[in-house]
Amino acid sequence: MKNIIFSLLTLAAVAPVQAFAQQRPDIIGVIMGSQKAVIAVPDMRGAGRASGLMDIVNGTLFRDLEDAAVFKMAPKSMYPTRVPQQPQEFRKPLQYDPANRNAAPWLQDWSDPPVNSDYLAFGYAAEQDNQIVLFGWLFNVRQPEVAAAHVLGKIYFGPIDETGARKVAHEFAADILKQFGVESLAGSKVYFVSNRSGSKEIWSMDYDGASQKQITSYKSISTMPSVSPDGSRIAFTSWAMGQPQILVHSLETLRRIPFLNPRAGTNQNASYTADGKQIAFSSSASGFSQIYMANADGSGVRRLSNSRAVEVEPKINPKTGNEIVFVSGRGGGSPQVYSMNSDGADVQRLTTGEGQATNPSWNPQGTHIAFAWTRGYDPGNFNIFVMDVNTREYVQLTSGTGRNENPVWAPDGKHIVFSSDRGGRGQIWTMLADGTQLRQLTSAGINEKPAWSK
Amino acid sequence: MTTNKASALALALCLSFFAAGCKKKVPAPAPPAAPPKVAAPTPKPVVARPIVKFFTAEPSTIERGQASSLKWEVTGAETASINQGLGVIGTAAAGGATPAVISGNRSVFPSNTTTYTLTASNSGGTVSEAVTVNVTTPPPAAKATPTPSPRATFGEVIARELHDALFDFDKSDIREDARNSLTQNSDKLKTIFRDYPNGTVTIEGHADERGSAEYNLGLGDRRAIAAKEFLVQLGVSADRLRTLSYGKERPQCTDNSETCWQKNRRAHFTGQ
Known part of the structure; x- marks a missing residue:
């Protein structure tokens, strides 16, 4: 995925051969970059008072990632029904069967069709000492093992209100974007x-x-x-x-x-x-x-x-x-x-x-x-x-x-x-x-x- | 009409004089009674002439088109009337024992100065009373006073006397019509500056809404400066002229039409 981290100056020379630039054979391809990684961002759940703030957390995270224009957002309607809340829930099956609804979540739920995602951002939020605590992970779901899939896992704290909900979501999004060499606009x-x-x-x-x-x-x-x-x-x-x-x-x-x-x-x-x-x-x-x-x-x-x-x-x-x-x-x-x-x-x-x-x-x-x-x-x-x-x-x-x-x-x-x-x-x-x-x-x-x- | 009026007036004056004269001199005493000799002949009741207690017009001076209210009270009259077409205003009931009171009021709308005469009569005689309603003509509307009142402020004089100079789209050149406006303005300014030695004029530069705010601010500035330079060339004192560009920030109209855009492409004058 290193080609995501691009330089406009170098791309200017090769832009005409990039896929995106072929659609619009103009200067836009140079500015926007070419291939984009696909990311799935399922809605996270919250416990205690955090549960009432999850719309803000999920909305802010999704928008920050979408707005950054470095990802292709996997369509939500294609998401599997078993959504992990933390890495421990992944269980590698002996024989992967996407139709088995009783099976534990697995990486291929996300990388296979119809989701076809490269990455999965997931986690959950809880209330702790009058604060909202967000546990966030980013997994590369193309990997064969959980350990290899782990890209990012971090805990975020904020006041248990709308401002705090936005803050933890902005910070999680900024950390994800940093993995792709992109500075989040969230602080701007x-x-x-x-x-x-x-x-x-x-x-x-x-x-x-x-x-x-x-x-x-x-x-x-x-x-x-x-x-x-x-x-x-x-x-x-x-x-x-x-x-x-x-x-x-x-x-x-x-x-x-x-x-x-x-x-x-x-x-x-x-x-x-x-x-x-x-x-x-x-x-x-x-x-x-x-x-x-x-x-x-x-x-x-x-x-x-x-x-x-x-x-x-x-x-x-x-x-x-x-x-x-x-x-x-x-x-x-x-x-x-x-x-x-x-x-x-x-x-x-x-x-x-x-x-x-x-x-x-x-x-x-x-x-x-x-x-x-x-x-x-x-x-x-x-x-x-x-x-x-x-x-x-x-x-x-x-x-x-x-x-x-x-x-x-x-x-x-x-x-x-x-x-x-x-x-x-x-x-x-x-x-x-x-x-x-x-x-x-x-x-x-x-x-x-x-x-x-x- | 005029002669009619004059004669009516003369008559009214006469009558009123007569009426007034009566008031002062009445009652004319009956001749001293002769010592009764024998049984006097059946006494004929002496009937006093009616009395006009009041007859007024309020207000007595009106502008054409406004109303005046006539009010009257007459006692002892068998009949009373007012001229000028108002007619009989009352009659006493036949055989009434007590002196009848005739009172009332009426609004009148004379278009010229008019004298109303109230005439009251009974078997004892006739009395008259007259009032005059003066009618003034209102001044013709919206006719500006020709000379500036010495009490007008400098700002008022500038706002009244100086005209906007208008410009073409995207231009700050002085057009032919702007040349005329500014030439007139320069003549007026020389007089006004003499009358108001402390006043300063601000030339505001404006633009229509279509260009960018940034370019229009520069363009408005240019228009104000061009107008100022023109006035200075015609001999107006430069140090009493200031320029101020508003660009398109202060339009005088906001319609989406060339008429409105032209109004906004202007150099406008204010006085301080």
Whole structure:
């Protein structure tokens, strides 16, 4: 199963021969990887007060594993009736007979048709000293013996409530994912803008939409958040001081941290370099919004772009730190996505010039951008696209379902969070970078401008 | 009509003068009785003329279309009436012993200033009383006062006198119609700035909802700056003009139509 642990850079060369890429002979196969292991995740049972929390435990575990996009989930309807709760229940039969319902559970129950699974996650939960205790195992059911099948076995503790139920399930899922070289998204946060309190403020939530919390309360307009790579600071654009300016808050104290804005009517779209030491942003100090770079506290400002056009949304390549993509209306045309070196040289247009192209965002590997484009649609009807920045090949992920904007990559490089008004009002959604597995994370008020942080 | 009215007025004045005169001088004493000689001839009962206790119009001044209420009380009359088409307002029961009381009220809706005359009579004579209802014409609706009232605040003057400059989709160029709006604005601003030496004008830049919020914020900024530069070229003091972009964050309408989008693609002026 080592081929599960893949590298995007190496796969880029061999992608065309991968099975998945053959179905969609495009850049998606490169991003999503190829063959996937099949995993069965039967519902676990709980004793005592834990029994009432098992829906949350089972739901969270299943979703974390499914969302990670490294497994193919074995369909639950195919599961055998004898589900083990702990390894001791497995008894190797002398002659395996799948029809014998009185037999003890065995590995082949899961590896043979119709389940056809490679792995089985199982266990049980109990109440102990006012805590929920989850006993979780991961078995490779293709092995001939129990001892060889054992991949992972661990005990997880949490408060005996919904938070604790989510915690133990997230931790079990994260340990399973770690076996496949994948960092779980369970600890990651999505920051976004919501008007549900009456004005646009910055909010945060877990990657699955749980625990939504208000971060700012300026009662003005605060929008366009960007999180520092270490997750300690958030920069955003706010009218709290009158004109739109960049404000920075500590995510530890939630207090404001000084940031020196250049003297300009508009300073906006702050985004951090990978080391967190620099900020790129756009400023209208020259009379036109242009691309600037400064130290993280706003000192040492320097102008990077030089045009008589509106230029916004600079995003620095997180891997090379050298390439900047941004949006420009230069040439008198509609806004398009451009790239340039971090010194402002070598400006190139990445999109074709059709429609309006905005909201570029680098994947963590620095190879692809996701962006919003109206290509093929009326002005304002944006869809999410992904482009290989080297070849400029692009693929459309959403199609014609309302306004889809502000795509931002998850730390795993396989998920994208974005906003969409497909349900009538703008809400935050996630999807896999192949356009599948759509999930709506918000529903209260109007929500927009997501940012995904580790 | 005018002459009719005038003569009616004159008559009413006369009558009222007469009535008032009567009131002051009555009762005219009977001539001193001669010393009774023999049995006097059967005395003929002396009938006093009716008395108008009151006849009022409330209110006495109305706007055209409003009502005024006439109220009256007359004693001792056999019959009483009001002119202007109101007619007889009461008659005493025949042979009534006690002096009859005629009282009442009526709403009237005169379209011009009108004098109402109440006439009461019996066998002893006739008295009249008149009231006048003055009718004013309401000012024509929605006609702005031509000159700014000196009490208007700077913000009110800016909101009233300055017009939005409108822009094309995705553009910040000053169009022909925006050129006209801004030229008028510059003339007005020079006067207003003289009248209000401490006021500052904020030029807000707005965009329609279709572009991205980020690009629109830059575009709104550009529109505000373009409007400011145009005004400054026409001689408006630059240090009293501020720019503020809202992008598409503060639309003045939210319909999904070009009419609404055009309204939102604007440079808008507020005063502080």
